Amino acid sequence: MIRWTMREAVFKPTLVEQAHIQPGHHVLDLGCGTATLMILIKQRHPEAQVIGLDGDPTVLALARTKLADAAVTIPLDQGLAFELPYPSQVFDRILTSLLLHHLTRDDKRRTLREAFRVLRPGGELHIADFGPPHHAGMAAVSWIMRWLEEASDNMKGLLPDLVREAGFKAVEETARYSTAFGTLSLMKAENPRRSESV
Numbered sequence: 001m002i003r004w005t006m007r008e009a010v011f012k013p014t015l016v017e018q019a020h021i022q023p024g025h026h027v028l029d030l031g032c033g034t035a036t037l038m039i040l041i042k043q044r045h046p047e048a049q050v051i052g053l054d055g056d057p058t059v060l061a062l063a064r065t066k067l068a069d070a071a072v073t074i075p076l077d078q079g080l081a082f083e084l085p086y087p088s089q090v091f092d093r094i095l096t097s098l099l100l101h102h103l104t105r106d107d108k109r110r111t112l113r114e115a116f117r118v119l120r121p122g123g124e125l126h127i128a129d130f131g132p133p134h135h136a137g138m139a140a141v142s143w144i145m146r147w148l149e150e151a152s153d154n155m156k157g158l159l160p161d162l163v164r165e166a167g168f169k170a171v172e173e174t175a176r177y178s179t180a181f182g183t184l185s186l187m188k189a190e191n192p193r194r195s196e197s198v
């Protein structure tokens with residue numbers, strides 16, 4: 001579904017590329033779904049330590065099958081994005097694709113605070129999710145999403161402010177794509193090094 005409607009083959013490689021993952025980096029795929037993004041990360045960066053987390057055990061079972069088919073080994077954790085089962089400051093990168101528009105505004109805030117907590121100072125958050133329509137065609141196709149309470153925050157362009165509110169700096173949109181459900185926006189944000197945050 002995501003492959004056919006969301007230009008997955010275009011935006012996921014771009015998200016991985018913009019994350020500038022280095023050998024030895026600890027990388028979390030937050031809301032990893034059936035593992036497409038993680039497989040891409042691991043194939044491009046075999047020396048990175050990648051972990052996937054998702055709340056749905058059925059989805060994780062599909063992810064395990066896809067990982068086995070791709071001969072890729074990645075640990076998977078079942079857990080909630082807004083209560084991450086990890087200590088503070090352990091990840092260098094968090095990538096998250098099409099998760100945030102599923103969450104209520106309060107859960108978006110909690111999730112972004114958790115992402116900030118588990119990222120090391122200097123670590124980066126890379127997001128692919130719906131954004132406000134960037135042309136009239138996208139305004140027309142995204143009307144359904146506006147009626148969904150959780151996704152309407154994205155459509156109203158609130159995501160960058162919610163990311164800043166969680167403590168992130170250097171929040172920027174890096175790309176926009178037209179999709180079957182509206183504008184898909186890529187973003188990056190940094191957990192500032194402590195000397196930069198004072």
Ligand SMILES: C[S@@+](CC[C@H](N)C(=O)[O-])C[C@H]1O[C@@H](n2cnc3c(N)ncnc32)[C@H](O)[C@@H]1O
Binds near residue numbers: 053054080103
């Ligand atoms: C649209 S899918 C995207 C999956 C994958 N990231 C991708 O881009 O293909 C959204 C995923 O977020 C997961 N999810 C939704 N709410 C969650 C939460 N509160 N905590 C963890 N995972 C959640 C769902 O189980 C689902 O796998």
